Amino acid sequence: MAGCAGLAMFAAAGAAEARTQIRIVGSSTVYPFTTAVAEQFKRSYPQFSAPIVESTGTGGGIKLFCSGVGEQYPDFVNASRRIKASEVKACQANGVTGIIEIQIGIDGLTIAQARSGKFASLSELDVYKALAATPFGKKNTYKTWNQVNPKLPNIKIEVLGPPPTSGTRDAFNDLYMLKGCETNPSMVALKKSDENKHKTICTKVREDGPYVEAGENDNLIVQKLAANPNTLGIFGYSYLEENADKIKDVPINGVVANYETIASYKYPASRPLYIYGKAQHMKAVRGMREFLAEYTKDTTWGKGGYLTRRGLVASPDAVRQKNRQVASAATPLNPADVK
Known part of the structure; x- marks a missing residue:
């Protein structure tokens, strides 16, 4: 109920009044890649504020991400490992029920x-x-x-x-x-x-x-x-x-x-690297969908993309295509698929 109430207040407040910037926490390994995407996102979409990206570590970032729904909670979390089943359950207990999983590359x-x-x-x-x-x-x-x-x-x-x-x-x-x-x-x-x-x-x-x-x-x-x-x-x-x-x-x-x-x-x-998005924030936080679109362009994460010049190893073509589709449709992961 707390998560639903937080989401209702968040959506009712409107993006401009609630929070004008995307907030991202998590992995120090993924941090430089997401920071680069955030910088390019601001250039590609000047109508949106530049995202705030913090390096908190994967475990600490997922804990923040799963703490609830609403403007005080992060929209995305970078992760240098896959989310755990116990973390998905913690998310669900706090009303975070729509977790979008994107494998961004290999490390x-x-x-x-x-x-x-x-x-x-x-x-x-x-x-x-x-x-x-x-x-x-x-x-x-x-x-x-x-x-x-x-x-x-x-x-x-x-x-x-x-x-x-x-x-x-x-x-x-x-x-x-x-x-x-x-x-x-x-x-x-x-x-x-x-x-x-x-x-x-x-x-x-x-x-x-x-x-x-x-x-x-x-x-x-x-x-x-x-x-x-x-x-x-x-x-x-x-x-x-x-x-x-x-x-x-x-x-x-x-x-x-x-x-x-x-x-x-x-x-x-x-090992694969990930970013997780909060589907319940998509309507309330301006630019989340566009941010995912920027992240999943081949010119970003593909072979020869600007992230590979920063040391990210591109996932195989089929993996990138699958994850691009997940990002485009904002499809939440199935908790039953997480170990």
Whole structure:
């Protein structure tokens, strides 16, 4: 009822009186792409105010997005992972029942080092053993990388990574920690018998120093990596490409991170990126439909579009076409399809 009342007041107030700008929160990874779209949107549609885009992290952004319907709540949320079923339920509980899901492109979740860094390659198992609090159920005592794997450099383990509220942290768990953990058959068996214990053993990172939560400012991680050749950092491919003069990737299983390997999903840590819109705000907030139209143009997110020049990897043609149709019709996702 609260959501319905909020929507009624929002619509009744009129766009000019309620809120004159689109408001977007969420992922720091998607932030530079959505900011670029917001700037082009203002040029393409001068009759609308420039959208406000905030970098809050995926988890924090979805929480704000799902808090209700009305002018005080965001219209869109950027996400570096797919929305969870529990988050959809939280949205519904607060009256947010029309969630428009758009996959905007693909990203590679990279592990980066300074240009002078000494890492030739890492595996998911290496990363898991170095950073898990209890790798395979035993307390982590590794201090240097060569203790993890004799083929790795004799360097103190120090990795700058995202906080728990970040969608990048969720993606890191899925793409690195779980993959490394489940190289052990007993961990695969544990998932069937005790899912909570499996999750703790496989995804809980150590808190004794080697893993440093670096917040949502990926540019700050870049600066720290450039200043310390022995430190590694975790962030999206666009930041790696943008700062190629300062940092380089650590290949994963010998596969380097570049446009081609990420687009083909050959890069082991490739992941889709999203933006979610609030269908119930479409009539009340001027420009939302036009903003989605700008985002889903081939000159924006297609191969050679202006977002690819900023490091976004374009989704395959069929995926872009499907998502363009969803955006054009403002079709809400089916909650039953979300895990």
